[in-house]
Amino acid sequence: MPLTKPKIAFKIILCDAAQADPSTGKMHMLGAGWTMMGTPTSPHAVAIMVQVPWDRANEKLPVRIELLDGDGKSVEIPGDGGSQPIHGEAELEVGRPPGVAHGSLLSAVFALNVAPLPLALGRYEWRASVAGDTAAESFQVVVRQTG
Amino acid sequence: MNDGDFYEDDEPLEKIQAIRRRVPDFVTRRPASRGVTLYLGPSTATGKWEQTAEPVTLGAAACP
Numbered sequence: 001m002p003l004t005k006p007k008i009a010f011k012i013i014l015c016d017a018a019q020a021d022p023s024t025g026k027m028h029m030l031g032a033g034w035t036m037m038g039t040p041t042s043p044h045a046v047a048i049m050v051q052v053p054w055d056r057a058n059e060k061l062p063v064r065i066e067l068l069d070g071d072g073k074s075v076e077i078p079g080d081g082g083s084q085p086i087h088g089e090a091e092l093e094v095g096r097p098p099g100v101a102h103g104s105l106l107s108a109v110f111a112l113n114v115a116p117l118p119l120a121l122g123r124y125e126w127r128a129s130v131a132g133d134t135a136a137e138s139f140q141v142v143v144r145q146t147g
Numbered sequence: 148m149n150d151g152d153f154y155e156d157d158e159p160l161e162k163i164q165a166i167r168r169r170v171p172d173f174v175t176r177r178p179a180s181r182g183v184t185l186y187l188g189p190s191t192a193t194g195k196w197e198q199t200a201e202p203v204t205l206g207a208a209a210c211p
Contacts, residue, residue, distance in 0.1 A: 020182030027182075063183070080194025088198045090183040108181045113202070115188030 006053035008061065008130050012137040018045035018111035025094075025107035039121065039141045045113045046126045046137075051105040052094045061092045061131040063110050068136075070123040077117060088112040092130075 016031030027047050037044070046065055067075040067086040076083035094106040125138040154163050185198045 020184045022182035025181040084196045088185050088187050093180050111184045113186045
């Protein structure tokens with residue numbers, strides 16, 4: 001019988017700024033929960049809060065975040081040296097703190113702060129993958145309100 | 148484990164004690180990372196979008 005690893009659950013929250021605290025596994029966020037933005041976008045952040053199963057502690061968990069357009073294609077931004085996909089990558093690893101009950105979920109966090117993006121109007125999503133499990137959070141780029 | 152982790156009973160007491168009291172090296176040397184913060188933006192040096200561990204200069208380079 002093949003061994004299957006417990007699935008990793010995580011949430012994605014779009015916010016204006018985020019900072020992950022490596023010592024506590026907490027996320028510090030500002031301006032969380034937006035779903036619409038003008039273009040060019042404001043500086044913003046993608047906050048990922050991961051619940052790591054007990055059995056997957058002390059395992060390196062690759063995290064990847066990618067910006068996709070409404071068709072599910074990777075968004076590419078023109079820049080020096082050609083177009084570039086917008087993505088971020090990191091690795092999380094959670095230990096088992098002493099005194100924690102056996103089987104507890106262990107928290108880990110990842111924050112990607114993104115500079116302003118010159119996006120066309122439309123629907124987009126930040127898609128995240130944590131050790132192979134994926135989730136996405138969508139947002140819409142609308143005409144910037146003036147005045 | 149290394150060859151130096153083993154001892155014979157007829158070895159000097161100091162050597163045996165040094166081995167037995169040594170701090171184990173099988174604990175994780177690199178602390179686990181429960182939180183990672185990265186910044187993604189155009190590099191002021193190359194103009195390419197790069198992720199860094201320090202805040203990038205946000206602004207005009209990303210918005211032609």
